[in-house]
Amino acid sequence: MELMKVTNLACTRGGVAVLEGVDFTLKAGQILMLRGPNGIGKTTLLRTLAGLQPVLEGSVLAAPDALTYGAHADGLKSTLTVTENLTFWGRVYGVADIAPALKAFNLEDLKDRAAHNLSAGQKRRLGLARLLVTGRPVWALDEPTVSLDVASVGLFADAVQAHCAAGGAALIATHIDMGLDADVLDLTGNKAKPRDLAGFDEAFE
Numbered sequence: 001m002e003l004m005k006v007t008n009l010a011c012t013r014g015g016v017a018v019l020e021g022v023d024f025t026l027k028a029g030q031i032l033m034l035r036g037p038n039g040i041g042k043t044t045l046l047r048t049l050a051g052l053q054p055v056l057e058g059s060v061l062a063a064p065d066a067l068t069y070g071a072h073a074d075g076l077k078s079t080l081t082v083t084e085n086l087t088f089w090g091r092v093y094g095v096a097d098i099a100p101a102l103k104a105f106n107l108e109d110l111k112d113r114a115a116h117n118l119s120a121g122q123k124r125r126l127g128l129a130r131l132l133v134t135g136r137p138v139w140a141l142d143e144p145t146v147s148l149d150v151a152s153v154g155l156f157a158d159a160v161q162a163h164c165a166a167g168g169a170a171l172i173a174t175h176i177d178m179g180l181d182a183d184v185l186d187l188t189g190n191k192a193k194p195r196d197l198a199g200f201d202e203a204f205e
């Protein structure tokens with residue numbers, strides 16, 4: 001089953017065309033790694049798919065609410081505990097049971113600690129645990145393993161594999177090899193040619 005179809009997509013950042021001619025489909029069970037050098041536009045593509053910036057050209061077809069976006073920032077409420085953060089997001093998305101998310105990212109011993117008292121890697125684990133309480137099929141993730149130790153990268157890889165085995169899919173921008181059985185979308189050849197963007201309002205559509 002196709003969860004997302006992207007056709008001839010062009011995207012912009014800061015009023016400049018960044019990528020063009022991006023084509024891919026994401027099927028249930030598929031892991032797709034976004035590759036390309038620093039600044040090519042991986043974050044820009046993910047932000048565009050997440051609806052945070054308008055499409056310049058081409059189309060993105062997906063069911064409404066199919067995607068959850070995990071950005072560089074973890075989106076945590078710093079004064080809330082680990083449990084409270086996950087419960088909050090679970091309520092937003094209609095997922096009541098946070099226990100599997102705590103377990104998958106080894107957060108059980110930290111569940112009563114405020115997010116601002118977590119280490120960088122622990123915060124990242126909590127940010128990733130949030131994916132499990134969204135119930136969304138498509139995970140679009142930007143450098144998800146930053147700050148993670150080797151064991152935690154393993155937990156993350158297991159979570160992605162379980163999500164995809166259950167019919168989800170993942171689109172992951174990363175420079176590291178997580179040892180996942182994945183397809184690769186290399187954006188190196190999709191650098192946009194300079195173009196006149198007069199009349200295109202990137203800030204709001």
Ligand SMILES: Nc1ncnc2c1ncn2[C@@H]1O[C@H](COP(=O)(O)OP(=O)(O)OP(=O)(O)O)[C@@H](O)[C@H]1O
Nearest residue numbers: 013014015018036037038039040041042043044045
């Ligand atoms: N807020 C911004 N305003 C203007 N230009 C930006 C902004 N953010 C990024 N850019 C530019 O847009 C281009 C694409 O950046 P983007 O962050 O999407 O690249 P990336 O492939 O994710 O890079 P990296 O591998 O370094 O994370 C770069 O040339 C970058 O300098």
